[in-house]
Amino acid sequence: MNEYTAAAIDHFTSPRNVGAVDPPDGKGSDANPSCGDRTTITIRVDDGRVAEARFRTFGCTAAIASASALTELATGRSVEDAAALAPFDVLHALGGLPSRKEPCALMAVGALRAALLDVRVRTGEGGAFGPGGPLPPHPTEPQGPREPAQTKSAPGTGMR
Numbered sequence: 388m389n390e391y392t393a394a395a396i397d398h399f400t401s402p403r404n405v406g407a408v409d410p411p412d413g414k415g416s417d418a419n420p421s422c423g424d425r426t427t428i429t430i431r432v433d434d435g436r437v438a439e440a441r442f443r444t445f446g447c448t449a450a451i452a453s454a455s456a457l458t459e460l461a462t463g464r465s466v467e468d469a470a471a472l473a474p475f476d477v478l479h480a481l482g483g484l485p486s487r488k489e490p491c492a493l494m495a496v497g498a499l500r501a502a503l504l505d506v507r508v509r510t511g512e513g514g515a516f517g518p519g520g521p522l523p524p525h526p527t528e529p530q531g532p533r534e535p536a537q538t539k540s541a542p543g544t545g546m547r
């Protein structure tokens with residue numbers, strides 16, 4: 388794929404959940420080492436679920452669209468389900484990205500997982516992933532095959 392989809396353009400031009408949760412229950416950042424761009428995601432967790440997720444991205448079109456889509460995917464999920472979201476899910480929600488831009492989706496997922504891990508650290512009790520539970524893997528680590536997660540809204544993909 389060499390062009391942006393309608394869904395990706397929509398998330399870039401009308402990004403969802405821009406900003407920061409204040410005060411956050413968890414805050415995490417990740418950077419793309421190849422370009423220096425960075426995404427920070429802050430989250431609020433209520434009763435084991437991501438009640439709110441917001442992002443700030445200093446980055447490209449794909450990075451902003453990915454963070455926007457990922458905050459939509461994460462909101463309302465259990466923290467365990469949110470931690471399992473992968474770049475694959477972001478790409479599915481956007482209807483794909485130009486192939487050279489696919490690595491930009493990693494940054495959003497890395498930031499979300501760092502925010503979820505921060506919840507665990509702040510609570511001091513295992514937090515998001517339970518006492519002694521596994522740490523969320525970095526999105527560059529291999530994921531098992533599964534069906535893509537669904538967004539609440541993904542214009543241009545027919546998903547609502």
Ligand code: FES
Binds near residue numbers: 419423449
């Ligand atoms: S070019 Fe830097 S994140 Fe896309």
